[in-house]
Amino acid sequence: MFHRIRRRAAEPSEEQRRFFELSAQLEGQVPPEVERVRAELDRAEPATVVDYFLPPELRVPSHDQLDGRMTSWKQPIVLDGEMVACAECGAYRDWLVLSTRDQIWLRCRAGHQQQETRLDTAWYNRHTGPADATHATFEDCLRHLGH
Incomplete structure (x- = not known):
């Protein structure tokens, strides 16, 4: 069957x-x-080619055209339950956070710099907004941020 x-x-x-x-x-x-x-x-006639890009004087440089980026960070930085302090002067707030070559550096108000290996570029990108200016030198950027 x-x-x-x-x-x-x-x-x-x-x-x-x-x-x-x-x-x-x-x-x-x-x-x-x-x-x-x-x-x-x-x-049909071919479509006309339109340049939708901004003129060069209005374009913002891409991340690979910059040596680095920085932003001010007024409040204390706490990592792994520990407050980050300057190794030389002990300052723990009012930092400049510098992102360059996939490294994060912290600069205190006194001008001491230390690399922070517990932070990375992804952290920097998450915690900062768009750039409001570009500067030709590091000193120009420091002046712009009030340091």
Whole structure:
């Protein structure tokens, strides 16, 4: 009994045979709408090229065109439950956070700098906003940030 059921299932049904015959007849035919659209595309004029970029004087440099970025950080920085303090003077707030070459440096108000290995560029990007200015020298940036 099961052998007969399997044998019937192995052979295509009448509907499947009709479907295969119709598919074979339609193979290679293209609907007329496709030919009409192709003809319109061939007749169409090429689109004019528009420069959507800002003029050079209004463009902001990308991160790979800068030597680094910095921002002021007024509140204390707490990492792993420990407040970060300057190794030389003991200051623990009013930092400048410098991001350069995938390293984070902290600079206190007195001008002492120390690398902070527990912070990375991703942390810097999460905690800072867009740049409000670019500067030619490090000293210009320090003046801009009030240090």
